[in-house]
Amino acid sequence: ESIIRYIEAQFEATLMEESKVRRNPKSPDFQTHACVYMLSPDIIIASNGLSLVDRHVLTSLCSRVNVIPCLAKSDLLTVRQLKSVRSLVANDLVEYKIPVYSFPEDDDDDEPLQADPDAPLPLSTFVPFRLVNSEVTQVDDEAIFTGLVVDNKKILGREYTWGVVEVENTEHCDFIELKNALFGSHLEDLKLSTRESLYEKWRTERLM
Structure with missing residues (x-):
């Protein structure tokens, strides 16, 4: 309401x-x-x-x-x-x-x-x-979107044991x-x- x-x-x-x-x-x-x-x-x-x-x-x-x-x-x-x-x-x-x-x-x-x-x-x-939401890091009770570094490139995504899910990858x-x-x-x-x-x-x- x-x-x-x-x-x-x-x-x-x-x-x-x-x-x-x-x-x-x-x-x-x-x-x-x-x-x-x-x-x-x-x-x-x-x-x-x-x-x-x-x-x-x-x-x-x-x-x-x-x-x-x-x-x-x-x-x-x-x-x-x-x-x-x-x-x-x-x-x-x-x-x-x-x-x-x-x-x-x-x-x-x-x-x-x-x-x-x-x-x-x-x-x-x-x-x-x-x-899909990107991984975050807690800093002073605040969620900061830090992303990941894959092949020396910073991306928004989530890392799992089987691989990486990229927020800006249209296949993901x-x-x-x-x-x-x-x-x-x-x-x-x-x-x-x-x-x-x-x-x-x-x-x-x-x-x-």
Whole structure:
């Protein structure tokens, strides 16, 4: 509820600015354009899908912000488990009509082209994004992201007895895809969705 209150407070700030006789042309963008929602694979497996709490929170958040579901600690999942967890999440999002952010594809994707095995996959196929956290070092009760040194190169990742999981390796997790979408390819669409859909819906409810 505190997150919802914060987002609505930002909406309120925008509404107040719009209501001024003389608006500030340099008024800052108050809005929260995306919410990265972390899901626990363990809970999904135990619940055979989204838990009641996750369903409730996701439904509430989706009414006010563009929600992007992600899987935490995905490096602990086997290939089979990852496929199963993603399927369970996707099915529940449809069954319970939870309107998470839908990544629009380029217009060119609608054109009938020959299949290119090297072409990037649509972002919608990554939902929920599998994420991995880098190793941290505790310094005075504070977690510091120190990363690892592999082949004389510092990387963000985690080291196991069987090898290293790299945060920025697209074969290991989807961090790069998510980062590029949030701060590059889909940034403007996220802003547009906030403005034309989420904010306008709240504004209508607020003024009724």
